[in-house]
Amino acid sequence: MGPVLGLSHDWHRARALQRSGKGKPPPLVAAGLDVELVPRATGYERIVKxxxxxIVFGAFPPSLADFVGFARARLFLQPEQARALDPVLRTRILALWAWLPGLRQDCYLEFDRATDEAHAWCLMPDGAHQLDLSVEQPALDAAFLEALVLTGPTSWGGEGGLGKLTERFGNHHLLVAARVAERLDRRSRDPRGTLELAHAAWPRLSERDETGWADLAEQVHPWAAVQLGRLALRLGLTRAARVLLMRADGTDAPPIAWFDLGQANEALDDLPAAVAAFVHYVGIRASDPDGWRRLLICRLRQGDLQVADEALRRWREAGGKDDDLAERLISQVMPSRMRLHERAAISGWLGARLDGPLAASLTAEALVEACCNAVDPERAEALRAAWELARPAIAEDAARL
Structure with a gap:
């Protein structure tokens, strides 16, 4: 028996388009259907209205049985929420689509209130495959739990919701990874405490040894690997963090994962990879000035001065302040372990564009002295001599700008 709402209907076709390629449909969608029998010359014709x-926000069923329970309980909505969904809930049949990213399929359910019957199908490229709801479906249950975790904190209910899920499903590796993600967002300055939490699923992880972390990269779910990579980065395990965070392209990773991957690559002086990660991040979070700032610095370190202008423009459009950029240049870039020519290129390029804020924060003489302090005495003396020779030309260029 096929669904009451035929697969040729626009709603099904729209979901099928969203499932194709790398797109993703909304995780949980509800619709209302009514059935009317219209008399015809040859009998009665069933008309679906x-x-x-x-789109249902803030909830996702952790198993197939819970999916059916959602329909029977009218999505567990409060009265005021239910009133807002009258066109959906005041119909005979409640239809639900649940997106299962691990399988790249929808699980589609129709619950008939008149008969109290539920029917479900997996919607695959070759059609709808009906499920026997009287038989346990462990693989599908695992796909539902995975989808719940990947949908994010609003669906798993924060720390309290994860606690209840853990009581029910145990220390499932995805649930432990979700607890790691939750704690990193709330207590980012206590990575050791988060490491203790991660030991529930991975007891051999240590902040003193990167090997155990890197070995997990291909052993765990990509989403879990990403969360462990975020934790490793905050513990100072940069190489392990990069290996784990590189799994971000194999899952529905949160945007911060790409920012962290950029940080790890930048710290390891892999500038092309850092640029690629930061470009991905600002493509998702274009309004975050920090992403543009990190991309700008990486562009300058690479010597990509023309495209750096675009990053500076986007930094300003995102609300970044020149004073803040000048302060970060002085406090982070100049004392860093970047190569001297990289620091010189960044300072010169930004100095020409942040003349006022930079001059207010640091004089040119102090900037040169900071560079001299980073090299051996003989080279420092040569730099000071070169500075004295270059000062007239620099003053002339500054006057033209």
């Missing part, structure tokens, strides 16, 4: 459709 569609009500409203709504």
């Amino acid at each position: 569609v009500g409203g459709m709504a």
Whole structure:
């Protein structure tokens, strides 16, 4: 038996388009259907009338049985929420689509309130495969739990919700990874405490040995690897962090994972990889000035001065302040372990564009002296002599700018 709402309907076709390629449909969608029997010369024709459709936020079933339970309980909505979904809920049949990213399939359910019957199908490229709801479906249950975790904190209910899920499902590696992610967001300055939490699933992880972390990269779910990579970065395990965070392209990773991957690559002086990660991040979070700032510094370190202008413009458009950029240049770039020519290129390029804020924060003489302090005495003396020779030309260029 096929679904009441035929697969040729626009709603099904729209979901099929979203499932194709690398796109993803909304995780949980509900729709209302009514059925009317219309008399015809040859008998009765069943006409399906569609009500409203709504994306369901803040909830996702952790198993197939819970999916059916969602439908029976009217999505567990409060009365005021239910009133807003009257076109969906005040119909005979409640239809639900649940996106399962691990399988890249929808699980589609129709619950008939008149008969109290539920029917479900996996929607695959070759059609709808009906499920026997009287039989346990462990593989599908695992896909539902995976989807719940990947949907994010609003669906798993924060720390409290994860605690309840852990009581039910145990220290499942994805649930432990979700608890790691939750704690990193709330207590980013206590990575050791988060490491203790991670030991529930990975007891051999140590802040003194990167090998155990890197070995997990291909052994765990990509989403879990990303969360462990974020933790490793905050513990100072940069190489392990990079290996783990590189799994971000194999899962629905949060945007911060790409920012952290950029940081790890930059710390390891892999500038092309750092640029690629930061470009990915600002493509998702274009309004975050920090992403543009990190991309700008990497561009300058590479000598990509023309494209650096675009990054500076986007930094300003995102709300970045020149005073802040000048302060970071002095406090982070100049004392860093960057090569001297990289620091000189960044300072010169930014100095020409941040003349006022930079001059207010640090004089040119002090900047040169900071460079001299980073090299041996003989080279420092040569730099000071070169500075004295270059000062007239620099003053002339500054006057033209």
